[in-house]
Amino acid sequence: MSGKTTIYDIAKALNITAATVSRALNNNPKISQSTRKLVLETANKMNYKQNKLALALRSGKSNNVGVIVPRINTNFFASVIRGIEEGLHPEGYQVIICQTHEDENREVENVNTLLNAQVDGIFMSISNLPKEDNHYIERVIQKNIPLIFFDRKKEMKNVSSVTIDDYLASYQTTQHLIEQGCKKIAYFSGDRSLEIYEDRYRGYEKALLDNNIPINPDYIISIKSNVTEGRDAVEKLLALENPPNAIFSTSDFAALGAIQRLKEHGIKIPEDFCVFGFGNEPFTKFMELSISTVDQSPLEMGKMAAQVFLEKINNSDNKKSENKVVLMPKLLIRQSSTRIA
């Protein structure tokens, strides 16, 4: 009783065959009520549990999906994963997580591992730069297993994606800052070889253009998403002959660093200087000076990604098609950018 009861054990106990047991367990119509009941009872008595591994091997369907993210312990990624899990749990899928640490070798390795594990789908937020070598991704598509990018996507045929409209978010944010009276808006950019950062940059650029504000290359600073880089960037900006009076940071952490450093310089926010972040990290709301930011609705993004996956799975003719879902960003205008009430 301790180990594992199989359908054979049940069959033996009932002097019937394993096939019949299997049918009874699976509510197969071709079976008499009496034997079904009998099987169900003894199965329960013998504490039978289906071995998903055997089922998976037999059916070619593991009921597992893989999620690949740079790291799991940031609010954004953790929340997306939560959304995916919640969307897929009712359908009986389990979620396997993989981290890349922004290392593209790890990304390739993770994809292969998931493929070998026979997952039924892969969700991923790109880490590596969009090089020419997409061989490992092609393999996924060829195997005809659904691939869904979220947030950091790569434009590809036959690959679905769920993202927010980064261009729009960026455009609206820049527009907002201009309306607050800021004409000299610095921009903290992520790596623009990733689509989301390129899109955000274009939104910023376009908004300035539409307002007849020239682009100042000195105001464009490439940063990594952490506090220190935000602080350093502020130093550079304040050393300029003509320093800016606002920062739009594509990272909340860098925005925080910027605010810290600006304050240390005695600059008043938002009176003298506006700051806008991106990502709606929990701390942005909690600060005494709350930080304006863009909400990416990660939970909804995850749930939507789950839906996209399920649709692909259920419409087998649809499997080859792609579905690009673009969610609306939400500007959370808080104290750090509110001059005009």
Added chain:
Amino acid sequence: MSGKTTIYDIAKALNITAATVSRALNNNPKISQSTRKLVLETANKMNYKQNKLALALRSGKSNNVGVIVPRINTNFFASVIRGIEEGLHPEGYQVIICQTHEDENREVENVNTLLNAQVDGIFMSISNLPKEDNHYIERVIQKNIPLIFFDRKKEMKNVSSVTIDDYLASYQTTQHLIEQGCKKIAYFSGDRSLEIYEDRYRGYEKALLDNNIPINPDYIISIKSNVTEGRDAVEKLLALENPPNAIFSTSDFAALGAIQRLKEHGIKIPEDFCVFGFGNEPFTKFMELSISTVDQSPLEMGKMAAQVFLEKINNSDNKKSENKVVLMPKLLIRQSSTRIA
């Protein structure tokens, strides 16, 4: 070439048998160098990838472990999971995540699901109250698959655990507050039917006792871990005839809510009132008034849990034994509780 190449395909291509291919692939000593090389080459050419599912079924080892947490998107749990993943990845294990949403039915369901998926180990942070019915946990132990509790554990035979010394953390924190001149220390408690919260309460109690400070039942408030509950609790405390002059909150979020509300009442922190949190949520450090808190080193906790699991797996004689690891908490004394420099 698109679908799946099996060892049979390789065997056929080489006019040898699948067994030989398998041996070659697994570096079995009983094989000639020449055939091995040949097999390896064609395997590579045909883009062969081992089907882990078949291997798992055959070997009874899935190379998957399950992690069960109340929710994945809090810094603490996400970081522990990260630690587990990083500790297990080098050994070839994949991590399957499950959420309970603090619902004990979900907890039972998740354990069963993981068992059916034939995971090689289960890591879990208890959600449900330690009722008498531990049947679902017993099943895990009986099946002889390693079970490791982290943080929210349950005292049981044959179950390992990794926790911090909650009693000590709480004792030291209370002692610290007393040393800062606070004799009237309110306490925000979690559900004391969970061991960690009981331990923390005992630490608080003992420190007061050791300092000849009587316990004031009005100061003990049971809260959930969120901002609102912290705010509400402060209201209750300030309405007392003899209100406290410090709060030790076992939740950072409640500590934040408390601070917000205290400030709104014009109470100065830390001059008039000290506040101490628990958990080292990222925002505690970022606040303009940084919040003192207890660091639980979640990353280390996860890595340690991974180690405990690996030791159990590798010493099969050790499998039945238990290993209770207790990590040292770190008090992070920040502005919200620093009167004396």
Added chain:
DNA sequence: TTGTATGCGTTATCAC
């Protein structure tokens, strides 16, 4: 309605 036989992809145990 039930039983028989087979295959999912591997590896281990025999033989040769």
Added chain:
DNA sequence: GTGATAACGCATACAA
């Protein structure tokens, strides 16, 4: 050193 065969646990096509 290599081949044939069985087994892991399950579900189904085919027979009966």
